[in-house]
Amino acid sequence: MMKRARFSRVAAGGVVLALGLSLAACGGTGSGAGSGRIHVLVYGDATNKVEKQIVATFNRTSKVKAVLDTIPGADYQQKLQTIITTKQAPDVFYNWGAGSIEPFVKAGLLMPLDGFIAKDPGLKSNFLPSVFNTAVIDGKPYGVPMRGTQPVLLFDNKKVLADAGLSEPRTWADLLADVKALKAAGKTPIALGGGDQWPTQMWFEYVYDRVAGPGLFEKALGGDTGVWASADSRRALALLKQLVDAGAFGSSYDSVKFTDGGSPALLATGKAAFELMGSWEYSTEQDADPGFTTSGLGYGPFPTVPDGKGDPHDVVGNTNNFYSVLKKTRYPDAVAQFLKLQYSDAFVKAHLAIGNLPTTTNTPKFLDTAANPAYLKYQFDLVRQAPSFQLSWDQAYPPSATTAIHTAVQEFFDGKTDADGFIKAMQSLPAS
Numbered sequence: 435m436m437k438r439a440r441f442s443r444v445a446a447g448g449v450v451l452a453l454g455l456s457l458a459a460c461g462g463t464g465s466g467a468g469s470g471r472i473h474v475l476v477y478g479d480a481t482n483k484v485e486k487q488i489v490a491t492f493n494r495t496s497k498v499k500a501v502l503d504t505i506p507g508a509d510y511q512q513k514l515q516t517i518i519t520t521k522q523a524p525d526v527f528y529n530w531g532a533g534s535i536e537p538f539v540k541a542g543l544l545m546p547l548d549g550f551i552a553k554d555p556g557l558k559s560n561f562l563p564s565v566f567n568t569a570v571i572d573g574k575p576y577g578v579p580m581r582g583t584q585p586v587l588l589f590d591n592k593k594v595l596a597d598a599g600l601s602e603p604r605t606w607a608d609l610l611a612d613v614k615a616l617k618a619a620g621k622t623p624i625a626l627g628g629g630d631q632w633p634t635q636m637w638f639e640y641v642y643d644r645v646a647g648p649g650l651f652e653k654a655l656g657g658d659t660g661v662w663a664s665a666d667s668r669r670a671l672a673l674l675k676q677l678v679d680a681g682a683f684g685s686s687y688d689s690v691k692f693t694d695g696g697s698p699a700l701l702a703t704g705k706a707a708f709e710l711m712g713s714w715e716y717s718t719e720q721d722a723d724p725g726f727t728t729s730g731l732g733y734g735p736f737p738t739v740p741d742g743k744g745d746p747h748d749v750v751g752n753t754n755n756f757y758s759v760l761k762k763t764r765y766p767d768a769v770a771q772f773l774k775l776q777y778s779d780a781f782v783k784a785h786l787a788i789g790n791l792p793t794t795t796n797t798p799k800f801l802d803t804a805a806n807p808a809y810l811k812y813q814f815d816l817v818r819q820a821p822s823f824q825l826s827w828d829q830a831y832p833p834s835a836t837t838a839i840h841t842a843v844q845e846f847f848d849g850k851t852d853a854d855g856f857i858k859a860m861q862s863l864p865a866s
Contacts (some may be wrong), residue, residue, distance in 0.1 A: 470497065470498050470499060471501050472498060472500050472525040472765050472768055473526070474489065474500050474501065474524060474527070474757070475504070475514070475528060476504055476505075477505065477510050477528050478504030478506035479506070480788065481788065481790065482502070482504060483784075483788065484581075484781070484784045484785055484788065484790070485502055487784055488775050488784070492775055496768055496772075497768075498768035500772055510528075511534060511833050524760065525760055525763040526759055526769055527758060527760075528580065528755055528756070528757065529755065529756050530755060530825075530829040531755075531829075532568050532571075532830045533655075534829055534832075535756075535758055537833070539571050542761065544576050544758050544761055545758075545759040545760065545766070546576060547575045547576060547578065548575060550766075550770045554770065557777075560794050560796065561579050561793055561794055562583075564817065564822075565754050565817070565823070566578075566579060568756070569756045576756075576758050578773045579754040579755070579776065579793050579794070580754070580756060581754055582785055582790030582792050582793070583713070583751075583752070583753055583754050583791050583814075583817050584751050584753075585713055585750070585751040585823070586711065586713075586749065587712075587733045587734065587813075588603075588710050588734055588736055589709045589731060589733050590701075590708050590731075590732040590733070591708075591731070592729075592731070592732045593704060594621060594706075594707040597619070598615050598619050599615075600615055600707075602732060602734045604737055605738050605740070606644075606673065609677070610680060612707070613677070613681065614680070617680075617681055621704075621705065621707055622683070622700060622707075623681070623706065624682045624683050624707070625698070625706035625708065625709040626697060626709070626710075627690050627692030627693070627696060628689075628847065629687075629690055630691045631841075631843065632826070632828060632840060633710070633711065635826070635839065636712075636826075637677075637710060638674065638843050639824060640736040640750055641673055641674055642670045643824055644737075644746070644748075645670040645673065645739050645742050645743065645744065646667065646743055646744065648748060648822040649743075650667065651830075654863075655830055659861040659863075662861050663861070667857065668853055668857075671846070674847075678849075687847075688844070692711065698719055698722065701719070701731075702726045702731075710736070712751050713751070713791070713813055715733075716806070717788075717789040733809070733812070735749075744822075745821045747816075747819055748822040748823075748824065749816055749824070750825075751823070752825065752826055753793070753817075753823050759773075776794075779796060782794055782797050786800055786803060786810065787805075791810050791813050798814065828840065831863060834864060835863045835864055838862065842856050
């Protein structure tokens with residue numbers, strides 16, 4: 435999703451597909467299933483070229499044919515919910531794992547995949563565990579990874595840093611010092627697409643992890659809302675306020691968006707020095723200015739925080755996208771064979787060719803064939819070695835919590851609410 439996961443989820447409105455047309459063929463679990471078809475519903479974006487290829491590969495040998503359906507636009511999740519209990523429901527559908535599918539699991543709509551895995555252990559063993567487990571709910575697997583991993587990285591403009599005599603910050607103190615120097619040089623230190631809200635959320639995710647470790651958020655997600663009022667939580671909020679008050683993001687970040695190319699352009703043109711963004715930042719910049727991506731785009735980990743409880747190798751972001759299966763599909767055996775293709779060599783090579791990084795165990799042997807092997811190897815090692823890969827807050831929680839989370843992070847950054855207000859807002863979220 436996204437230009438990786440998130441960009442397409444919020445910005446694929448430009449894809450020239452109409453919802454009515456893209457769903458016209460749906461109905462794999464209803465009348466359409468009787469004709470020997472399974473319907474595979476995905477987010478409509480540039481990555482669909484790979485999904486089309488995999489569907490075509492499947493159809494060459496399967497008697498039951500797969501049909502690829504797409505929903506473009508920012509409200510994929512909402513539209514999915516409107517059809518998932520109808521005759522238009524797909525057999526297999528794209529999602530983010532965790533909170534994005536938990537309501538469907540609780541409603542009894544999804545098929546646990548442990549039966550598939552018992553027959554084909556490779557449906558689990560061929561994926562990195564930290565990623566595969568994102569779609570495990572109440573001890574049962576409900577999804578198979580089907581795109582690429584999307585860790586959040588701190589990107590930079592190498593020339594801007596060099597001109598200011600700076601290097602990539604490794605500690606929080608380094609970051610604050612860079613902010614001060616860049617402001618003195620007339621630059622916006624950090625580009626932020628605050629108008630989209632979710633880019634602001636990334637700062638909370640990392641600072642909370644570095645201060646408190648992943649346990650705080652895991653407890654909150656499990657229903658222990660008291661952790662939001664803990665000393666670690668308040669310290670994380672104090673550090674975030676320190677960064678905002680230092681002028682790190684300028685004063686007009688809420689009028690800038692990632693989804694219309696605004697914040698990436700600030701980085702590429704040298705008006706800003708940094709941008710905290712998912713790994714899809716690379717392909718976004720590549721599309722707009724290949725020359726900048728080749729020679730001017732830097733990247734690295736999020737800085738460490740002094741006396742923090744989080745491991746400096748922890749990452750946050752979107753572990754992958756997943757295929758989940760509706761319990762009422764009429765062709766479970768065909769679905770199982772289709773899912774098996776998601777760890778094939780052809781799948782891996784096709785995704786690497788468009789800049790995606792599959793989380794299969796066979797990925798490393800193909801990394802040298804990618805357009806930028808160094809960048810993808812860096813990401814793969816980052817994810818493989820991470821003690822914790824924290825899923826984006828708005829994907830870990832059920833979809834009903836997304837607006838509340840986005841509003842809370844934006845209002846805190848904007849100074850419209852203080853620490854107590856943010857804590858109260860987060861304590862009101864539904865437990866996962």
